[in-house]
Amino acid sequence: MSQASNQFAGIQDFDDRAAELIDMRRHLHAHPELSFEEHETAAYVAERLERWGYEVTRNVGGLGVVGRLKQGDGGRSIAIRADMDALPIQEATGLPYASTTDGKMHACGHDGHTTMLLGAAEYLARTRHFNGVVNLVFQPAEEAGKVSGAQAMIADGLFERFPCDAIFGLHNHPGAPAGTFLMRAGPLMAAADTAVITIAGRGGHASRPHLTVDPIVVAANLVMTLQTVVARNVNPTETAVVTVGTIHGGTASNVIPESAEIAVSIRSFSTEVRGLLESRIRDIATSIAAAHGASVSIDYERGYPVVINSEEETAFATAVVRELVGEEKVGVCPMIPGSEDFAYFLEHKPGCFLRLGNGENSAILHSSKYDFNDDSLTTGAAMWARLAERFLSV
Known part of the structure; x- marks a missing residue:
């Protein structure tokens, strides 16, 4: 020194x-x-x-x-x-x-x-x-x-x-x-955002699923498809995380509920990727719900940059x-x-x-x-x- x-x-x-x-x-x-x-x-x-x-x-x-x-x-x-x-x-x-x-x-x-x-x-x-x-x-x-x-x-x-x-x-x-x-x-350190996605379906008896729009099935599809956002939409040279942290829906095994909810934690290291993640999560949630005859509301909150x-x-x-x-x-x-x-x-x-x-x-x-x-x-x-x-x- x-x-x-x-x-x-x-x-x-x-x-x-x-x-x-x-x-x-x-x-x-x-x-x-x-x-x-x-x-x-x-x-x-x-x-x-x-x-x-x-x-x-x-x-x-x-x-x-x-x-x-x-x-x-x-x-x-x-x-x-x-x-x-x-x-x-x-x-x-x-x-x-x-x-x-x-x-x-x-x-x-x-x-x-x-x-x-x-x-x-x-x-x-x-x-x-x-x-x-x-x-x-x-x-x-x-x-x-x-x-x-x-x-x-x-x-x-x-x-x-x-x-x-x-x-x-x-x-x-x-x-x-x-x-x-x-x-x-x-x-x-990453930007930290949160998305709470509420799926509105049509409830009914578990023995008659054809008369319902099952939000649990929509949620399950959504959880799996969200895993493709980083793998297939984000440039491999970039870093991002999409994690489904909670999933809630239903109260009994013989009842198809009216709604279900998932909460997602989203991490990114650039403004461009942050915007891309939000866009893809919104599009995927809306499209999957529509494909099953359901609808979604999305509370997307941007946290620390x-x-x-x-x-x-x-x-x-x-x-x-x-x-x-x-x-x-x-x-x-x-x-x-x-x-x-x-x-x-x-x-x-x-x-x-x-x-x-x-x-x-x-x-x-x-x-x-x-x-x-x-x-x-x-x-x-x-x-x-x-x-x-x-x-x-x-």
Whole structure:
């Protein structure tokens, strides 16, 4: 590592605060709050930022907190985001710091994300080795699914009230070694859409199917035909997923019901494929129903868009993490079919969403056995501090 790179924050600068970061993370883990209910978490974050000298704005987009710190006369500004909400899952880790609230737990690592950014916040306020403006965005309701915290903060004027040249975010990555980073420019995480298809037939006695229009048969045909959308309509060089997650219809074996319903999860990585999937699903559902004498109504809801990392900011972030942990601990992230509302921020500002290893033996995200890996706390905090310093170099 060059002497120039040594002037910025390193992991060793956080060694003496490792225990404090662990205590902070485990406190947040033990006190999870669901989307748009993060009252105590937001207060916890805001109080610490105020103590360290940040200009703090609460209740941005509901319960969002933004900490602003200005140093020098530099004209550049950066935004760094951490999410704060937990999930409606009963924790089954048996850890001494497990959730104290039944039915709620930090099963996605947002407790760790918040802690790492708080660790960087304290360091930046204490050292002030940057020239410009740091905006630390603590976001509620990433898990909301629709009308999420990112959307709410943007609608509440996030980027007008706290201008920035670029925005950065991070998510932990189970399966990758702790302390390693996975990077990818361009599409990283999928758009997530949902279609609920209701089939209206004509019910009757199971012994007289010729007098009915059986919506169960229509649903069965539809489930199988939808599997051809990706296989036969999407370019093989593209990536997409169409999954029928639920099917409901009927109450008894000797009754043909009036209606049936299926719900479909749709994932894509480009605007063109996203549009193609919707078009084909609508056409197939309508055509199959008509072929059987039935009709359909389709509730097609577009969810989070594709997370698309900008080339320049991803190259910059990649250089920062390589300086921090070494070339051997930085890899290329595969495209991830999961979704993330950080995508909304990237529709307004250039930026990069990183992945930080949570351990090769980590439980998967949204599992009742999941826990954020405390070994990553100092690495993540140092990375955010260094990235801010480098972006706003004196």
